[in-house]
Amino acid sequence: MEQHIGIRNTKSIIFKSVIVFFAFAITLPLMLVLLYIIKQGITQVNWTFLTHVPAPPGEKGGGIANALMGSVIMVAMASIVAVPIGIACGIYLSENPRTKLTYYAGLAVDILQGVPSIVVGIVIYVWIVKPFGGFSAIAGSIALALMMMPIIIRSTEQTLKLLPDSLKEAALSLGVPYHRVILKVIVPCGFAGILSGITLSIARIIGETAPLLFTALGNNYFSLNITGQMESLPHVIFNYATSPYDDWHDLAWGASFILLLFVLTLNIATKLLTRKWKIQL
Amino acid sequence: MENTIVKAENYNAYFGDNHVVKDVNISINKNEVIAVMGPSGCGKTTFLRGINRMHELIPGATAKGKILLDGENVYDMNAIYVRYKIGMVFQRPNPFPNLSIYENVVAGYMLNGLKLSKADKDVIVERSLTSAALWKEVKDSLHKKGTFLSGGQQQRLCIARAIAMQPELILFDEPTSALDPISTSSVENLFHELKANYTLIIVTHNMQQASRVSDKTAFFYMGELVEYDDTKQMFTAPKDERTQNYITGRFS
Numbered sequence: 377m378e379q380h381i382g383i384r385n386t387k388s389i390i391f392k393s394v395i396v397f398f399a400f401a402i403t404l405p406l407m408l409v410l411l412y413i414i415k416q417g418i419t420q421v422n423w424t425f426l427t428h429v430p431a432p433p434g435e436k437g438g439g440i441a442n443a444l445m446g447s448v449i450m451v452a453m454a455s456i457v458a459v460p461i462g463i464a465c466g467i468y469l470s471e472n473p474r475t476k477l478t479y480y481a482g483l484a485v486d487i488l489q490g491v492p493s494i495v496v497g498i499v500i501y502v503w504i505v506k507p508f509g510g511f512s513a514i515a516g517s518i519a520l521a522l523m524m525m526p527i528i529i530r531s532t533e534q535t536l537k538l539l540p541d542s543l544k545e546a547a548l549s550l551g552v553p554y555h556r557v558i559l560k561v562i563v564p565c566g567f568a569g570i571l572s573g574i575t576l577s578i579a580r581i582i583g584e585t586a587p588l589l590f591t592a593l594g595n596n597y598f599s600l601n602i603t604g605q606m607e608s609l610p611h612v613i614f615n616y617a618t619s620p621y622d623d624w625h626d627l628a629w630g631a632s633f634i635l636l637l638f639v640l641t642l643n644i645a646t647k648l649l650t651r652k653w654k655i656q657l
Numbered sequence: 658m659e660n661t662i663v664k665a666e667n668y669n670a671y672f673g674d675n676h677v678v679k680d681v682n683i684s685i686n687k688n689e690v691i692a693v694m695g696p697s698g699c700g701k702t703t704f705l706r707g708i709n710r711m712h713e714l715i716p717g718a719t720a721k722g723k724i725l726l727d728g729e730n731v732y733d734m735n736a737i738y739v740r741y742k743i744g745m746v747f748q749r750p751n752p753f754p755n756l757s758i759y760e761n762v763v764a765g766y767m768l769n770g771l772k773l774s775k776a777d778k779d780v781i782v783e784r785s786l787t788s789a790a791l792w793k794e795v796k797d798s799l800h801k802k803g804t805f806l807s808g809g810q811q812q813r814l815c816i817a818r819a820i821a822m823q824p825e826l827i828l829f830d831e832p833t834s835a836l837d838p839i840s841t842s843s844v845e846n847l848f849h850e851l852k853a854n855y856t857l858i859i860v861t862h863n864m865q866q867a868s869r870v871s872d873k874t875a876f877f878y879m880g881e882l883v884e885y886d887d888t889k890q891m892f893t894a895p896k897d898e899r900t901q902n903y904i905t906g907r908f909s
Contacts, residue, residue, distance in 0.1 A: 474716075540751070542747060542749055542751040543751060543753070543754070545747060545751070546747065546751040546752075546753065546815070547753070547764075547768055548711065548740060549709065549711060549740055549744075549745035549747075550741065550764060550765040550768060550769070550818070550819075550822065551737050551738065551739075551740040551741025551742070551765070551769060551822075552737075552765075552768040552769055553769075556768055556769070556770065557768075560767075560768050561753060561755070561768065564755045565753075565754055565755050567755075655754045655755050656754060656802065656804050656805075
């Protein structure tokens with residue numbers, strides 16, 4: 377026993393070093409991506425870049441105002457649809473853990489979450505774009521909403537399941553009707569978790585290009601018309617990066633930087649807000 | 658008879674096929690403290706939760722028979738109204754973690770959407786917290802979250818929350834089993850004061866507690882109400898052998 381202590385200690389040290397190494401290694405790709413995009417993109421960002429539409433090939437300047445606005449509009453519309461539906465489903469799943477509907481709805485959520493985004497795009501193309509006669513921001517928003525919902529449903533469900541039953545009993549014993557118990561006690565107590573699910577889902581879909589290719593398509597001009605084509609950040613990156621013009625490549629880097637900034641801000645804000653609003657049980 | 662507030666007539670309660678409360682008949686007078694004791698799994702908590710119809714919230718739980726509250730069968734009334742009329746305090750303190758101490762006290766009004774003026778609320782909060790012997794300790798931190806209080810204080814906050822609704826009857830489900838001895842005695846002292854205005858039914862598995870706080874004691878065993886009598890009588894000269902055995906510690 378005693379003579380092996382040294383070897384055993386060495387093994388432990390090696391093991392610890394290995395896990396530390398990989399934990400550190402996992403941060404490297406992120407750092408590299410961040411640094412590269414910031415280096416390439418930050419020089420492109422200025423007031424003109426944010427407030428102008430793209431210039432025609434060959435002309436200097438131009439910006440991504442149309443894409444920025446399009447992304448904001450489509451994400452907002454997708455959220456308006458996905459947040460209430462997602463929270464409602466999440467409440468049902470956490471409140472009724474053992475019904476048949478829970479089993480099948482839960483299965484549907486898992487499968488929906490696994491559907492490749494391009495497939496979502498094609499389906500919406502067939503269901504909405506074709507019958508209603510053209511690409512539109514509405515169709516894009518529906519595709520995005522479909523991708524947001526599973527994330528919101530699961531995070532709402534997980535959050536609410538963690539709340540103790542005693543909380544619900546406290547409210548019920550005061551004669552509070554079920555719907556008010558849920559809306560005034562259960563949901564507020566799980567608010568931080570639900571909110572982080574929502575922001576997570578936004579961060580997830582804001583960079584989605586595939587479902588928008590078949591739905592909102594894109595638009596070189598500034599447009600607030602939700603029944604028409606609309607530009608989005610990921611689409612502008614896709615378009616410009618694959619174009620033959622150097623100016624447009626620069627615009628793509630700038631747009632990437634803005635997109636990244638948006639996702640990072642959203643993630644950090646979520647972390648801070650959930651910490652602040654976290655309810656001490 | 659007009660002094661009776663709760664009367665159970667052939668009350669039975671079930672969890673699925675499991676018959677947990679068997680044919681209970683009991684009559685409880687106003688402004689008395691009733692201790693309900695018995696070994697674990699004897700149906701005492703289920704009986705208590707039957708009174709304000711919390712029992713049926715558990716999936717598969719059903720009940721038969723009558724429980725009369727002021728002469729009216731609670732099973733003919735709207736369950737929500739029954740729960741509104743009867744206060745309840747649980748085994749573990751469960752203040753609403755998203756509400757302040759102040760809001761917790763008036764939660765019964767707030768959560769039911771009843772609008773009260775600020776002045777009315779102030780009065781209710783002070784009166785309820787005073788009755789729950791908590792006012793002095795929290796009057797300077799009314800707007801802090803209720804969950805910052807100690808366990809005993811939280812439990813008294815829950816009592817204040819029940820009192821605020823001005824119920825005639827308050828049910829206590831092992832209210833001190835999660836508390837330390839000092840908090841327990843502060844809650845027990847409270848029972849004596851609350852008796853003047855309310856009827857209290859206290860489920861406990863602690864015999865000393867039953868003998869200390871109650872006027873009458875009901876002894877449940879295997880789902881049956883074995884004996885119901887003045888506490889002094891029951892602890893000095895129980896009529897039933899099973900009560901005798903339980904009190905003398907021959908089984909628990």
